[in-house]
Amino acid sequence: MALATLVGSEAAEALLRACPVEPAVYRRDGSELDERITLPFMGAYIDHGLTDPAFTAAVKDGKAVHPGRFSRDGRMRPGKLRELFESGHTVNLRYLQTRVPYVAELCREIEAETGYTLFVSGFVTPPGAQGLRHHWDQFLAVVTQLHGRKRWPIWRPEVEFPVDEYLSSPTTWTAEMQERWNSTEPYAVFDLNPGDTLVIPRGWVHSPHCLPDDPDPSLHLTFALRERVPLDLAEALVHTALERPEFRAGIAPSRLTPETLPATLTDVLAQTVRHLATTDPADVADAIRAALFSEPAGQGHRPGHGR
Known part of the structure; x- marks a missing residue:
């Protein structure tokens, strides 16, 4: 079962029976995903420009740089993405299922099992750094930690069952929400280590970051599953x-x-x-x-x- 590659067999069976309503962490011991997608593997994509600028981002403390900082005329500029990473930016490589054969095969199997469509984003974050701040997703996020450690504070949903066309985080976010998140204790905090998978239902607010005392960068993939709705x-x-x-x-x-x-x-x-x-x-x-x-x-x- 392809889902078991991400969350383990027991959790995969549960996810096929019912949509999750609260965030939870699972172990995926011995997963092929951890053997295939490693920090050196993702580093090669960053260093050799094996990405599409349209699906690449560099983000630091909630702010994304202009694509012109790492690309020109639709092509990656050699070394620029690595420079941004070294200066504390999270590198986001989106739509990996269109560029990495193993990820493409895994996604096709998950789609066949679930009837959901999905895409995969890779995130490489420098030690002690943070990409985006508080936000929620319009999809069921299956976060697979592959290298290093990352902390995930999570708050209860601000909106009910957001989708891309309705109640999305970018269009609904307000300064009042941000102030409340800044001053309110999270509902839960999860520290993800390699082999951990965090499942975040649609709408749950999160603000993940690396810890200041961690010496290693963090690598995780987010499998973004679009749940079927009535x-x-x-x-x-x-x-x-x-x-x-x-x-x-x-x-x-x-x-x-x-x-x-x-x-x-x-x-x-x-x-x-x-x-x-x-x-x-x-x-x-x-x-x-x-x-x-x-x-x-x-x-x-x-x-x-x-x-």
Whole structure:
């Protein structure tokens, strides 16, 4: 089981049965992930520019540098990312499943097991440093610590079940929230060591950082899993109407004006309800499942910057 590579067999079975509601740490002793993705391996990507500038970030104390500091004309500038790392910046290498074959294979297996799409980000943080500060994610974060140690203070959610299009951290964050997090004890604090995996449900606020007295840099991968929500299945059910000609017929511009649109929506709503009322879920389940599983990895995500 691919999920077991990240969290161990028992936790993987639990994650397949139910979506997690609280953060928790698991051990993945003997995982192939720890053998394949090492600090020297990730260092080679940093030193040799084996990344896409569009999916690379350097962040220090909550602030990301302009990509021009490490790239030019869509190409990485040799040595610049390493310089930023040496000056205390967390290096974030996003969409690793598009560049590292082993990670790509692991993601495909996880997608097959879960029906979720996902992307993977790698984070290399210098000793005693911090990338982003307080924020929450719009995905189920599975954080796999691979080298060094990192502390994860976590606060209860500010919003309920955020998604990319609604209640996302970048669009919802306020200075009042930040002040409250700065002055409030976290709900929990997790110190991750190599072999630990932290599962963070959507919306839980976190502000990870390396400890001042740790001599080693930290390396972790975040597997960002997009949980399926009822709206996903509702959209897929409505999409089955595509086979019916009446749903493909044109709507005249005169029915889309501010004055006529409410009546037009009423007609379409009634038409949709009739379609769904006559749709047997058993008849469309295979087609919907095939459509969900055929989505490319990372669909629907706007990956954030380094943590």
